[in-house]
Amino acid sequence: MSLENKLFTHPFQKIVTNKNGDLLFALIKDTFQVYSLTKDFQKIFEFKDSLPQIIEKEIETTKVDDDGKTIKKKKKKSSNYQPNKHQLENYEFLRAISLSKNEQQVYIISDFEKSVIIFNITYEEKEIRFDFFKKQSFPKRPNCLTSFEENLYIGDKFGDVYHIKNNDASVIKPEEMKPILGHVGLLTNVEHLQDESGKNYLLSVDRDEHLKLSHLPQSFILNKFIFGHKEFISTLVVLDSYLISAGGDDFIMVSNWKTGEVLDKYNYLDLIKDDDIVEKIHNALPRFQKEGQDTIREFCISQLFHNTKDNKIIAIIEGVSKIFVFDFENGKLVLNKTTKIDDTILSVANGPESEEASLIYNTNNQSETGHLIGFVKSDYTCNNGKTKAFNNALQSQNNDFKDFVVTNEDFDLCPIYFNHNLRKHADVFP
Amino acid sequence: MKFQKTNDERKEYRDIRDSTRSQLKFVKNANEVIKSTTPEATTKIFNPEKVLVELPKKRFYRQRAHANIFSDKSAPYPVDPKEMDWSKLYPAYYDEGKKEMTKKVTIADIGCGYGGLLAELAPVFPKDLILGMEIRMQVTSYVEDRIIALRAQHSENDINKDKKHYQNISVLRGNAMKFMNNFFEKGQLEKIFFMFPDPCFKKKKFKARIISNTLLSEYAHCLKEGGIIYTITDVEDLHIWMRTHLEEHPLFERLDEEWEKNDPSCQIMFNATEEGQKVERNKGSKWTACFRRLPNPEII
Numbered sequence: 031m032s033l034e035n036k037l038f039t040h041p042f043q044k045i046v047t048n049k050n051g052d053l054l055f056a057l058i059k060d061t062f063q064v065y066s067l068t069k070d071f072q073k074i075f076e077f078k079d080s081l082p083q084i085i086e087k088e089i090e091t092t093k094v095d096d097d098g099k100t101i102k103k104k105k106k107k108s109s110n111y112q113p114n115k116h117q118l119e120n121y122e123f124l125r126a127i128s129l130s131k132n133e134q135q136v137y138i139i140s141d142f143e144k145s146v147i148i149f150n151i152t153y154e155e156k157e158i159r160f161d162f163f164k165k166q167s168f169p170k171r172p173n174c175l176t177s178f179e180e181n182l183y184i185g186d187k188f189g190d191v192y193h194i195k196n197n198d199a200s201v202i203k204p205e206e207m208k209p210i211l212g213h214v215g216l217l218t219n220v221e222h223l224q225d226e227s228g229k230n231y232l233l234s235v236d237r238d239e240h241l242k243l244s245h246l247p248q249s250f251i252l253n254k255f256i257f258g259h260k261e262f263i264s265t266l267v268v269l270d271s272y273l274i275s276a277g278g279d280d281f282i283m284v285s286n287w288k289t290g291e292v293l294d295k296y297n298y299l300d301l302i303k304d305d306d307i308v309e310k311i312h313n314a315l316p317r318f319q320k321e322g323q324d325t326i327r328e329f330c331i332s333q334l335f336h337n338t339k340d341n342k343i344i345a346i347i348e349g350v351s352k353i354f355v356f357d358f359e360n361g362k363l364v365l366n367k368t369t370k371i372d373d374t375i376l377s378v379a380n381g382p383e384s385e386e387a388s389l390i391y392n393t394n395n396q397s398e399t400g401h402l403i404g405f406v407k408s409d410y411t412c413n414n415g416k417t418k419a420f421n422n423a424l425q426s427q428n429n430d431f432k433d434f435v436v437t438n439e440d441f442d443l444c445p446i447y448f449n450h451n452l453r454k455h456a457d458v459f460p
Numbered sequence: 461m462k463f464q465k466t467n468d469e470r471k472e473y474r475d476i477r478d479s480t481r482s483q484l485k486f487v488k489n490a491n492e493v494i495k496s497t498t499p500e501a502t503t504k505i506f507n508p509e510k511v512l513v514e515l516p517k518k519r520f521y522r523q524r525a526h527a528n529i530f531s532d533k534s535a536p537y538p539v540d541p542k543e544m545d546w547s548k549l550y551p552a553y554y555d556e557g558k559k560e561m562t563k564k565v566t567i568a569d570i571g572c573g574y575g576g577l578l579a580e581l582a583p584v585f586p587k588d589l590i591l592g593m594e595i596r597m598q599v600t601s602y603v604e605d606r607i608i609a610l611r612a613q614h615s616e617n618d619i620n621k622d623k624k625h626y627q628n629i630s631v632l633r634g635n636a637m638k639f640m641n642n643f644f645e646k647g648q649l650e651k652i653f654f655m656f657p658d659p660c661f662k663k664k665k666f667k668a669r670i671i672s673n674t675l676l677s678e679y680a681h682c683l684k685e686g687g688i689i690y691t692i693t694d695v696e697d698l699h700i701w702m703r704t705h706l707e708e709h710p711l712f713e714r715l716d717e718e719w720e721k722n723d724p725s726c727q728i729m730f731n732a733t734e735e736g737q738k739v740e741r742n743k744g745s746k747w748t749a750c751f752r753r754l755p756n757p758e759i760i
Contacts, residue, residue, distance in 0.1 A: 188667060190674060212674025214529060214638045214667075229759060238638055239539070244677070250710050251756050252681040255641050257540035 040434035041376065042392040042402055043446050046127050049338075051382040053158070054390065054403070055136055057124040058434055059444055062138055062147075064160065067382045067390070071423035075160045077149075079124060079142045123444035130177045135163070135196055137175055137182065143167045144204070146175060146184055148196055166194055169204045176232075178222040178246075183210075183232055185217030191234055191249075210249040213240060218264050218277070218452065222246070225288060233273075233287065237262040237452050241275060243287060256285050258292040262452040267334045267343065272361060274343060276331035278453050282345065284361050293361040301354060301365070302329060302347065308374065311349030311447060318455060332449050333377045339388055339408070342366065344378050348449050351375055353391070355410050369410045373400050376446060381405060387413055394446055473520045477605055485604055488551035488627070490612040515609050518574060521602035526658055527595040529637050529668050535595055537639040544643055550589055552627035565589040565644065569653040570636045570670065575603035576733035577655060578629040579610065584724055585628070588650070592631040593643075603631040637670060644682040651688050651725060652679060654702070656735040659695040671702040673709060680711040680753055687753040688715070692729055692746060694739045699747035712751040719750065726750055 044057040047067070053074075054065040064075040122141035129136055138147045148163040170188035177183070180197045190209035194202070211234065219235040223243075230246035231253060241256040241263065261278030268274075273287040281295040307327065313319075314326040332348040343356040343363060351374050355367040373393035381387035388408040395402050401421045405413040436442040445451075484490045538544040546561050547554035553563045567585060569577050572592025581590050594600045610626040634643065657670045666672070671691065679689065689712065691702045706712045720726045730736065730748060739746055 190667075209674050211677060212672070214635075214675070240641075245759055248710075248757065248760060250673075250677045250680070251759065252677055254646065257542075257642070260539055 039395060039402065040436050040443065041395045041446055043123065043376070043444055044125075044127050045377060045379050045390065045392045045403070046129055047379040047381070047390060048129060048133050049380065051380045051387070051390070054379075055127055055129065056392070056403075057127050057138070059123055060142070061433075062124060062127070064158075065424075067387075067420075071420050071427075073427045074158055077147075077160075077162075079138075079140050079147065081122070081142050125172070126174060128175060128177070130196065135177075136160075137177065137196075139172045139175060139184075140165075141171065144169075144171045144186075146172055146182070146194075148182075163196075164199050164201055166201055167204045168192060169207060173217055174219050176220045176222045178224075178230065181222075181246075183220050183222065185220040185234060187216050189213035189215050189217055189236060191217065191220060191232065193249075211242075211244050213238070213242065215240075216452070218262065219266055221266060221268060223268060223287065231287075233266075233268075235263045235266065235275070237454070239263060241266075241273070241285075241287075254290045256287060256290050256292075258283050258285065258295070261330075262449075262454070264449045264452065265331060265334045267336045269336060269358070272358075274334055274358070274363075276334055276345070277449065278328070278330045280329065282331060282334070282363060284363065286361075294363065296356075296363040298331070298345065298347065298354070299329065301368070302350060306347075306350045306352065308349045311374075311450065328450060328453060330449050330453070332447075335378050337389065338380070339383075344389070346375055346377060348447060349374055353378065353389070353406065353410065367410045369406060369412065371404065371412065373397050373404075378406075384408075387416055470520050473517070477516065477520075477601070481601065481604055481608065484608045486548040486551060487608075488611075489615045490608055491615050516602055516605035518602060521574075521598045523596045523598040529595065529635055535633045535635045535639075537634055537642045539642070541641070541643055541645045541648075546589075549591070549630035549632065550627065552625075553589065563587075563589050564648055565591045566648065566650040567591070567653075568593060568636075568644070568649055568651070569655065570640075571595070571654065571657055572603065572631060573599060573655070574734050575606050575629075575631060576735075577653060577729060578603070578631065579606070579626070580728045580732040581725065582610075582626050582629045583624040584728065586623070586625075588628060590629045592629070593634045593636045594631060595633065595635055597633060600631055600633040607631065637668075637675060640678055641682055646681055647684040649683050649687055651690065652683060653690045653725075653729065655690075655692050655729060655733060656694065657691075657698070659693070659698045661697075666701075669698070669701065671705050673705050676705060676709045676712065680709070683753045685753055685755045688723075688725075689751045689753070690726060690729055690748070691750070692736070692748045694735075694744045694746055696745070696747060699749065703749045706749065706751045710757065711754050713754055715750040715752055720748060723750070 040059050042056040042058050046055045047053060052068045054067050056063050060079050062077045063073060066072045066074055124138055124140050126139040134151055136149045136151060140147055145165050145167045147165045150161045150163045152159040168186055170186040172184045173187045174185045175182060180195050182194050182196045184192045190212040192207055193210045213236045215236040215238040217234060217236050221233040223231040223233055232244050232246050234242050239259040243253040245251045245253055259279055263275050264277035266273060266275040271286045271288045273285045274282060276282040280299045281297045283292060284294040285292045312327045312329060314328045319326055330348050331345055333346040335344040337344055343358045345354045351371045353369040356363045357366045373395060376392045376394060378389050378391045381390040385408045387405040389406040391404050401417055402424060403420055405416040407413045484493060487493055553561055555562050566588045567590040569592045572578060572594050575592055578590055578592045592603055607629060614624050614626055654670055660666060660668045693699050707714055
């Protein structure tokens, strides 16, 4: 069904839960929402981000013409600057969300003013309070972040990584910021790592297949590159010495980040069946198709997730309505189970601590029977009852859901498929 | 029309060179290939005799001075330095029996332009493999043709006797700013040259400058302890920029004028290359700065 004919509610583009799985932190378009997953699914907090009021500079000139009439001319400040569609207000959105390890803070990457927003979370006896702490702007659009104690490391779309303190409320001017390390290419992920002797590292990941490990705080010392990927890398999971990473490649790579050794490459293309294919997402753009040959399809992994409850690795293939569950032993991935979901799944997060809901996921909400958020039981079957209850609660609490109605895909829907656009179609050395 | 004639002439010249290059590019000694070529195969397009006797003419390879280093399609690169096939670039240093290279590249000229420095360095460092990296396609082709011709003209010289043989220089098209570490292993290089880099004058373009504090960490990774970074430019602002960033970087220390005077590479860099000679002709100034790679401090 085409989007133009259907009014539908904007999906949650990103979700995160806390370790207990009783709080859901979600991003929907330009709004950050928090729901309780235990108390009747109440909405606890909401924050809508926006641009500051722009005062347009107009220069007024007065001129007397030949007839003696005064002509007032309004001139806008001359500039060649033309905002593109990504910079239009209604196209900007909240890009990513993450919780600090102690769950005292939540970090949101916002397109508005290219910033990171920090909220402090206070857990009181009867309620949970969210206090705005600061909004720090950056020279270029931030794209990913990781936190460690009081340190926050932010990677941007230009390839630079910045370091700020999360306990310092002062805001630095973007033009005065200096990167601590950098790539020449879009950063898709940064991750703080620590080895058994307590030494700290920053793993920065870019669109040019680099997994770069630098020391912290001596970020000018590069420890190593981990090679092996041939396409962009978009997601990773670190388990002790193991690094599981994936993206535009047709495999999920397992390596040892301490030695740099590649241990396994799990090819996932066989998992995708014919009826999983969504042509709009999986067909390569027409200019990459070859005439008279089979359609070229492109797949990527949009998320790898470690379920701490049963130590399983969950993989989400972009645009495929299935959850793939893997056992991970001795550096090898073995498929355990596949769960079919009604809608195209965007990502998964930790669910409440119970048999009834081990995982929680968000979808693109485009099908007739669609739902925004769903629950998966600990045996990886869908919990339809809970899913229904939660989505009903969502509807009843959001009277203003009309803010999130999508009528025009280009303008009202924030780009929820972030990853397959990262493919470069470039040459690799023979 | 004059322009029309030049264009036709250029096209013909390029066609001959292109087809000849494609056959001789990865060959150790072009003379041997030519001896085995029958006269019938020598067409107007494949004309090795001409190519080998004459060095290529620069005017047929001109290309604008700037390249977009952020472009994804700018140049190919290996997935891993271990997978890089150097035997094609340095066929004289490939051991057929053991199926491995007898030497590794230790000197890199980043943005080598027309390859003037490579040709000068080749006889000075006969025991080192020297690689030029250039992002512009036409310019890289020029250097390839130049090396084919130089190797053929000096083919009777013996590699083992440290004579001018030009088997130890090569060139490849690559984006060093993005993929330097895809070509070289940790600590592999002894010298890196940055000669007359694109000044990227606009403030907005500073990230595209080849020296920056973030990229220096990557260069330091593939440079061994005690290795040298050489910089030279005719733009004072850029000189100050490069010098300041290198001085601020904890893994580099500046070398003094006395050192520069006594270092043969620095002297060659200052006097020999095309860009340098052009500056001299125009009576411009040249600024150099050389830096030594310090050992990594103790990891905290």
